[in-house]
Amino acid sequence: MHTNTRILAHNFVYHEPKTLDEALTLLDKHKPGIKILAGGTDVLPKMKRNHFECERLMYIKNIKELSFIDNSNGLKIGAATLLSDLEKSPEIKQNYHALHEAIKAIGAIAIRNMATIGGNICNAAPPADTVPALLIFDAQLKLVKLGGERTVPLNQFITGAEQTIIEHGELLHSIEMPELTGGLLSTFVKLGRVSVDTARINMAVAADIDGSSNTIKTARVALGAVGTKAYRCPDSEALLAGKKVDESVILAFADSLTSVCDYAIPGRYSLPYKREAVRKLAEDAFKQLLS
Amino acid sequence: MDNHFDVIGSVLPKKDGIAKVTGKEIYASDVELPDMMHAVVLRSTVAHAEIKSIDTSEAEAMGAICLVPDDVPQVYYNERIVSIPEKTYRDRLVLPRKVRHYGEAIAAVAAETEEEAFAAMQKIKVEYKELPFYTDPLEANKPGAAPIYESVFLGENKFDVVNNVACERNITVGIFNCCPTCGTRFDYSCRLDEYHCGCGIVYTPAEDDGKAFDNAEVILEKEYDLSRVYHAQMETKSAVCRPEPEGGFTLWTTTQSIHNVRILLGEIFSIPLNKINVKRVALGGGFGSSIQMNSITPICTALALKARRPVKLVSSREEDMYDHHKYPAKFKFKIGATKDGKIVAGHLTVIVGIGGHNVQAYPLLGCMAGWYASLYKFPNLKFEGTAVYTNQAPCCAMQGYGNPQVNFAVESTIDMLAEELGMDPIELRLKNYVGLGDEFWGQGPTVKSTIKSCGVEEMLERGSKMIDWYERPQPGSGDGNVLRGVGLARGFHTSGTGGPKPGEVIDYSSASVKINEDGSVDIMTPIMDHGGGTWDAAVKIVSELLKVPYEMVSLSPTDTRTTGYDVNTHATRGVYCGCGAAYHVALKVKQELLTVAGQFLEEHPHDLDLIMDKESGQGVIVTKGLDCKRMTVGEVAAKARVLSMGTIAATGSYRQKNCPPCFVTNFVEVEVDKRTGQIRVVKSVTLGDCGTTINPDMLEGQLVGGLNRGIGYSTLEEASYDPKTGKLNCEGFYDSYKMTTAVEMPPLNKIETGFASTYEPTGPFGAKGLGEAAVNSIASAIANAVYNATGVRFTKLPITPAEVVAALKAKDEGRI
Numbered sequence A: 001m002h003t004n005t006r007i008l009a010h011n012f013v014y015h016e017p018k019t020l021d022e023a024l025t026l027l028d029k030h031k032p033g034i035k036i037l038a039g040g041t042d043v044l045p046k047m048k049r050n051h052f053e054c055e056r057l058m059y060i061k062n063i064k065e066l067s068f069i070d071n072s073n074g075l076k077i078g079a080a081t082l083l084s085d086l087e088k089s090p091e092i093k094q095n096y097h098a099l100h101e102a103i104k105a106i107g108a109i110a111i112r113n114m115a116t117i118g119g120n121i122c123n124a125a126p127p128a129d130t131v132p133a134l135l136i137f138d139a140q141l142k143l144v145k146l147g148g149e150r151t152v153p154l155n156q157f158i159t160g161a162e163q164t165i166i167e168h169g170e171l172l173h174s175i176e177m178p179e180l181t182g183g184l185l186s187t188f189v190k191l192g193r194v195s196v197d198t199a200r201i202n203m204a205v206a207a208d209i210d211g212s213s214n215t216i217k218t219a220r221v222a223l224g225a226v227g228t229k230a231y232r233c234p235d236s237e238a239l240l241a242g243k244k245v246d247e248s249v250i251l252a253f254a255d256s257l258t259s260v261c262d263y264a265i266p267g268r269y270s271l272p273y274k275r276e277a278v279r280k281l282a283e284d285a286f287k288q289l290l291s
Numbered sequence B: 001m002d003n004h005f006d007v008i009g010s011v012l013p014k015k016d017g018i019a020k021v022t023g024k025e026i027y028a029s030d031v032e033l034p035d036m037m038h039a040v041v042l043r044s045t046v047a048h049a050e051i052k053s054i055d056t057s058e059a060e061a062m063g064a065i066c067l068v069p070d071d072v073p074q075v076y077y078n079e080r081i082v083s084i085p086e087k088t089y090r091d092r093l094v095l096p097r098k099v100r101h102y103g104e105a106i107a108a109v110a111a112e113t114e115e116e117a118f119a120a121m122q123k124i125k126v127e128y129k130e131l132p133f134y135t136d137p138l139e140a141n142k143p144g145a146a147p148i149y150e151s152v153f154l155g156e157n158k159f160d161v162v163n164n165v166a167c168e169r170n171i172t173v174g175i176f177n178c179c180p181t182c183g184t185r186f187d188y189s190c191r192l193d194e195y196h197c198g199c200g201i202v203y204t205p206a207e208d209d210g211k212a213f214d215n216a217e218v219i220l221e222k223e224y225d226l227s228r229v230y231h232a233q234m235e236t237k238s239a240v241c242r243p244e245p246e247g248g249f250t251l252w253t254t255t256q257s258i259h260n261v262r263i264l265l266g267e268i269f270s271i272p273l274n275k276i277n278v279k280r281v282a283l284g285g286g287f288g289s290s291i292q293m294n295s296i297t298p299i300c301t302a303l304a305l306k307a308r309r310p311v312k313l314v315s316s317r318e319e320d321m322y323d324h325h326k327y328p329a330k331f332k333f334k335i336g337a338t339k340d341g342k343i344v345a346g347h348l349t350v351i352v353g354i355g356g357h358n359v360q361a362y363p364l365l366g367c368m369a370g371w372y373a374s375l376y377k378f379p380n381l382k383f384e385g386t387a388v389y390t391n392q393a394p395c396c397a398m399q400g401y402g403n404p405q406v407n408f409a410v411e412s413t414i415d416m417l418a419e420e421l422g423m424d425p426i427e428l429r430l431k432n433y434v435g436l437g438d439e440f441w442g443q444g445p446t447v448k449s450t451i452k453s454c455g456v457e458e459m460l461e462r463g464s465k466m467i468d469w470y471e472r473p474q475p476g477s478g479d480g481n482v483l484r485g486v487g488l489a490r491g492f493h494t495s496g497t498g499g500p501k502p503g504e505v506i507d508y509s510s511a512s513v514k515i516n517e518d519g520s521v522d523i524m525t526p527i528m529d530h531g532g533g534t535w536d537a538a539v540k541i542v543s544e545l546l547k548v549p550y551e552m553v554s555l556s557p558t559d560t561r562t563t564g565y566d567v568n569t570h571a572t573r574g575v576y577c578g579c580g581a582a583y584h585v586a587l588k589v590k591q592e593l594l595t596v597a598g599q600f601l602e603e604h605p606h607d608l609d610l611i612m613d614k615e616s617g618q619g620v621i622v623t624k625g626l627d628c629k630r631m632t633v634g635e636v637a638a639k640a641r642v643l644s645m646g647t648i649a650a651t652g653s654y655r656q657k658n659c660p661p662c663f664v665t666n667f668v669e670v671e672v673d674k675r676t677g678q679i680r681v682v683k684s685v686t687l688g689d690c691g692t693t694i695n696p697d698m699l700e701g702q703l704v705g706g707l708n709r710g711i712g713y714s715t716l717e718e719a720s721y722d723p724k725t726g727k728l729n730c731e732g733f734y735d736s737y738k739m740t741t742a743v744e745m746p747p748l749n750k751i752e753t754g755f756a757s758t759y760e761p762t763g764p765f766g767a768k769g770l771g772e773a774a775v776n777s778i779a780s781a782i783a784n785a786v787y788n789a790t791g792v793r794f795t796k797l798p799i800t801p802a803e804v805v806a807a808l809k810a811k812d813e814g815r816i
């Protein structure tokens, strides 16, 4: 054993830039051996397990430009914004409710006080809780590097378990979601072994429900932790569209999610469990949406 | 019964409460000394290997002091010296020449700071010759498996280890092991493949139950599998050792027994005990993991002696998770009964994978036999236990010491038997339980006593009302996705390890009590407090006896120099045995007090009474019957000083000669979600029988804490190993080792506790223990409730969501 809770086994040079320019310069100069540290709630456990190595580590939570919530036109969030700050935002709670619920489901308060949304995305763990919520809001990610930037959709950014298209020298700057139209209700549901736990399955659902006819006009569904990355479920979305909200549609929705599991993780050890358990999430999601 | 106490049974501020909540309490890891060095341990990255070489040259070049196997005394020891030496297995050195589990300490380094020590440690080069390793006792036990040990010591005798068997224990009662033909009984203490009876018959005793089950009308045979679990005590093991100028050393360390640590270190380092002083510091929980001397303690000592400077060694959580676990167990249980519900015979077989060292497997197997023999009356009883070495963290006692494991096997089977017989589970239990006047095996077959207090019936009756037992559903009768069920199990633990005759286990304690010159009192005790209130109990008992107000009785800081011997705060003996000693010493002080007061009041001490004067809140000595002369305790003490009459004090040792069982009855209500497989305990009723309740609030805390760990044991906790790497799957991290938090507990208003109204005549003011009993039957009750909810019986712990989903699906589809 070469780890110790109090001492990191690796030596590295530590940087604490105060501005984005400074950070991008450092990233450019020291690539590829430099890595980013935000809240450290993924990085530190990995370092202690010897699963994360770097020559240099750059801490980004002192960079003011990376921490903001802007809801003037849609929603823009700085990558280094604390989860607990996002949790407190009344606009997110009101309009992007699934994201609010997803954040609340992460860790315990101490974790949310440290962790950032950018860290949750860039860590790209299959059960990352903000990802399904961001997927149903069609999130775009703004990546910046010295002398350049690009914007990519979240579903293209994450390519697999702990894999993204981010390049050396690049930094996630912000997350952008278009303004929501109509009366989109949304929610997030999660299943873990215990309450403070990474998800065995998580799911975000949004629906535009016509109040008078109790009919779903459109729906969006994203599933996480079933496979190597979270994804939208177009078949389930199509199934819900145009349907009246009742017991039978919820059952059909649950069936469709079971099929998604069968298709996504055939033969996997966890399949027999997940294809059943996801049915409970289908029911929970609708209960919450309608409450 | 006895409810006229002044202090006992009152809820009072814990003596160490303020220090703990303000962070002022001193634990071993808080000790800071001038000129102190800091140490870290180099731990194995392989599960089983010979150490070919350890090269410390680079580390030493950095100025570090290194400790390698060549530096430590070549003394084979067992870290737990609670059993008598003849029954103690010794297989380890302070640092080994062969690695037997991943994470085992192989070298240590001290430097000016922990960081420097760590940097130097990283420079040590170790060459291993790797060997096949085993994370499953059944594999390790196979003929031809690589030997984890060639030989070990039992007492002074060296013996060869065969098929990695660390020890065996076979115990029979009744007509087991009698020749099926002529009935001659044979000695079963050593297992035989073949037995040649004098009458000419040859047969296989291990497979033969003889005539034991002949009268059984119903026979059940079941198997159970219980996981390895980590203690998860709050404080990780720590030590600070200071060599003393005149030789010897002073030690501050995490332990449940300061005296045993001193004796062991004296033996290992050949230092007389008067030159070793082990300080009593606060203990951040134990769950049994510090009954034995912790593995880092002699390492820290050896480093300090080598460096000739104080050295501090604090384990990290990862290190701690690789240091000690609860014993896993695989059981086969056969039970036979008559149609009217009388148990005829039982045959329990267990195999335990004990990890890389034999800490206390022999007494464990004895205790397992005892817990089994003492739950129900088995006229014919057979127990066969085998402990097998594996390449995993050494197992040691953990809250219950084999009892939760055995309880799960027996209480699950008893429920099944009740169903088979068409009898209510409570009725079947009442027909067969071991209770008042029966023999109780408090610490295996050699430590037995007669039960003198028993709340079993009372608790079953009260509990059944509190949970609406008779309204519970028929097993598996619910529909919908969330199934509700109610379950019951009963258990117990011993209070201490004393019997009328001392058996294989050492048990006595000591105390000093003195009345100060103002009438306040100091108690000196060697016992440790895990946080459950043992020290407060000592204060309350002395306060009650000497009629000195609770606020005026304190515990002196003590160490091994200033106290007599105490074996350990283990086996739920803190109150009954440890405080029992304080009680008996305080009785002597009371006698002395009355004698001195008698001189002042010109009365014979027999004519004096010590009472609590409610008005003044002071203890007063009064003439018996008519209260014409009186003096307060303070007045007597002050006058004794002025007249140079000496201090009113006493010191002594005391051995309890009984091991009364503290009974617990658990009723739980669960909800099982068919789709997610999640089991939620939605209501719990726990009743405890600890005799007189000395610290009612602390007792309730013990019961609720036991519930918490029991939920974890039955549904979550598992220190599982990767059979490919020999590493813990959680790698020593809490984010992967799942435990029950407050959120997984039933709502506060659904956690009900209560106590039986019993009085233990042999205990201090009628008290016995409770701590370990609090966990022993929770998992069994939960599994029984899950059966009631689902109609499916789970016999493997933890019961995982995936297993629940799979089993319920199979049931719905008619596959089981």
Ligand SMILES: Cc1cc2nc3c(=O)[nH]c(=O)nc-3n(C[C@H](O)[C@H](O)[C@H](O)COP(=O)(O)OP(=O)(O)OC[C@H]3O[C@@H](n4cnc5c(N)ncnc54)[C@H](O)[C@@H]3O)c2cc1C
Binding pocket: A035, A036, A037, A038, A039, A040, A041, A042, A043, A044, A045, A060, A079, A080, A105, A106, A107, A108, A111, A114, A115, A116, A117, A118, A119, A120, A121, A122, A123, A127, A128, A129, A130, A166, A170, A171, A172, A173, A196, A197, A198, A199, B735
């Ligand atoms: C006890 C515990 C419980 C947890 N529970 C949950 C949970 O319930 N749900 C859940 O989803 N997660 C959970 N996590 C994981 C973790 O807290 C989250 O993923 C968190 O959001 C990570 O954010 P961070 O700021 O701490 O990231 P860090 O650990 O600092 O970084 C994570 C990764 O992202 C990279 N990174 C960070 N910011 C940027 C950026 N701006 N640009 C490029 N790369 C970047 C880092 O280099 C690193 O690879 C838990 C963790 C712990 C320790």
